[in-house]
Amino acid sequence: MMLDDQSQYVKTVSLKKEQIISYDEFPFTLPIIKYLDKLSLHPNVTYIIGENGMGKSTLLEGIAIALGFNPEGGTQNYQFSNYDSHSQLDDYLRIARGANRPKDTFFFRSETFYNVATYIEELDS
Numbered sequence: 001m002m003l004d005d006q007s008q009y010v011k012t013v014s015l016k017k018e019q020i021i022s023y024d025e026f027p028f029t030l031p032i033i034k035y036l037d038k039l040s041l042h043p044n045v046t047y048i049i050g051e052n053g054m055g056k057s058t059l060l061e062g063i064a065i066a067l068g069f070n071p072e073g074g075t076q077n078y079q080f081s082n083y084d085s086h087s088q089l090d091d092y093l094r095i096a097r098g099a100n101r102p103k104d105t106f107f108f109r110s111e112t113f114y115n116v117a118t119y120i121e122e123l124d125s
């Protein structure tokens, strides 16, 4: 089933180029970020694929933080921090959302899922 345009939570992600002062600093040194322009997400699912180290995780992390998620993952209510090393990309992303808002959201991030699982255990105990 193809979802209609209005039910899509995130439609486009674009770079606020006018606010970037220098392309000599990470993450703007990465071509995937530097030439981002506007990314249109598919209404159903979008795959981001590419070589190791090209910046997929950096981009996804930036989108997640711009949407209000904790960099390490979890729901938007998880605001713990074990390892604060995220880039400032989120400040430079403009996110266009659809009319509908999700009831539940979760940023599932494999790199730091151990931290999220530990946090959930702490909440439970």
Ligand SMILES: Nc1ncnc2c1ncn2[C@@H]1O[C@H](COP(=O)(O)OP(=O)(O)OP(=O)(O)O)[C@@H](O)[C@H]1O
Binding pocket: 026, 030, 050, 051, 052, 053, 054, 055, 056, 057, 058, 059, 085, 086, 087
């Ligand atoms: N804080 C940082 N400062 C400078 N460079 C960084 C920083 N974080 C990541 N990098 C570099 O940016 C590049 C992109 O990293 P990223 O983890 O986003 O790539 P990736 O596409 O997700 O790779 P993989 O397929 O291995 O998961 C890598 O060369 C990485 O070493």
Ligand SMILES: [Mg+2]
Binding pocket: 056, 057, 058
């Ligand atoms: Mg990665």
